Amino acid sequence: MRISHILKALAATAVLCVGTAQAQVSVMLPANPGGGWDATGRQAFQALNQAGIYTGTVNFSNRGGAGGTIGLAEFQRAQKGKADALAVFGAITVGAITLNHSPVELDKFAPIARLTAEYLVLAVKADSPYATLADFAEALKRDPGGTPVGGGSAGGVDHIALALLAQSAGASVPALNYIPQAGGADTVTGIVNGTLKAGISGISEFRQFADSGRIRILGITTAERMKGLESVPTFKEAGYDVEIANWRGILGAVDMPEANRQEWVERFTRLNDSEAWRAVLARQGWDDYFLAGDAFGAFIQAESERINQVLKDAGLAEQ
Structure with missing residues (x-):
């Protein structure tokens, strides 16, 4: 073989090796740019890069709508069996699958990692007659139809939290x-002008309005009182068995090779321990809610069962 042919062969091999080392990752962000899921995916991969855990190319795709089910349905269909195809999703998706009669099957995806959570708060007007969460729960029990509450999309995590509170208080969920x-700003407007008796949303949506005195927070859905909100009791402290978070995490493609799944679980485990990710959590105001691999898969199954039962109890899904 001529030397020139040998050099060409070596060059082709080098290109192939570089291409393999820098295999492109596809990440489905099933929401419009700028939202929580979009930020979770982009910030996570930026931190993976900064920490030197994954420095290859990342191709992001945004497909918003229907609580994430449009993007995830496309991901489920188009990325089946792919080794390096991931998607961001969260608590909202679980109920949205049922309400939108979506073909998405969460148990078919490869569970990688639950990353973050934002807990919910229930707030009323600053001069509301409801001084405590118990006062408000009694109003729900006495007259649920006459106690309008605002929040995110029907069947979403805000709605689920309210339904859980009603269940625990003995109020009629339907x-x-x-x-x-x-x-969140629209919810606050409704609270202040009186069209809503209360609102329920993530802490970040309400906190600035509570700090300015426009609304008063009655309870939070954490297990324990939160740092910076020590004066706000948990729902459980107030006597209601409610603990729920708007969590976000990462799924791998349907039929992702097991070796690749384990590699991504390990990468996100390392990410969770990195200073780069700690900085992201602090900057975004997200809570660490890490759970990896099969344990995350079991969590998804349990959440699906819990949330779908609440939707049935609320009359939003068929029994």
């Missing part, structure tokens, strides 16, 4: 007057 809002 009779709840839950009014979905376009965003």
Whole structure:
């Protein structure tokens, strides 16, 4: 073989090796740019890069709509069997699959890692007659239809939290007057002008309005009181068995090779222990809610069963 042919062969081999080392990862972000899922995916891979855990190419795709089910349905269909195809999703997706009659099957995906959580708070107008969460729960029990509550999309985590509170308080879940809002600011406007008796949303949506005195937070869905909100009791402290978070995590493609799944579980485990990710959590105001691999898969199954039962009890899904 001529030397020139040998050099060409070696060059082709080198290109192939470089291409393999820098295999492109596809990440489905089943929401529009700028939202929580979008930020979770992009910030996680930026931190993976900064920590030197994964420094290859990442191709992000945004497909918003229907609580993430449009993007995940595309991901389920198009990325089956792929070694390096991942998707971001969260608590909202679980109920959205049922409510939208989506073909998405969460148990078919490869569970990689649960990353973050944002807990929920229930707030009322600053001069509301409801001084405590117990006062508000009694109003729900006495007149659920006459106690309108605003929050995110129907069947979403805000709605689920309210239904769980009603269940625990002995109020009629199907009779709840839950009014979905376009965003946290709209919910606050409704609380202040009196069209809503209360609102329920993530801490980040309400905190600035509580700090400015426009609304008053009555309870939080954490297991223990939260740092920075020590004066706010948990739902459980107030006597209601409610603990729920708007969590977000990472799934691998349907039929992802097991070796690749384990590699991504290990990468995200290392990410969770990195200073780069600690900085992201602090900057974004996200809570660490890490759970990896099969344990995350078991969590998804348990959450699906719990949330779907609440949707049935609320009359939003068939029994």
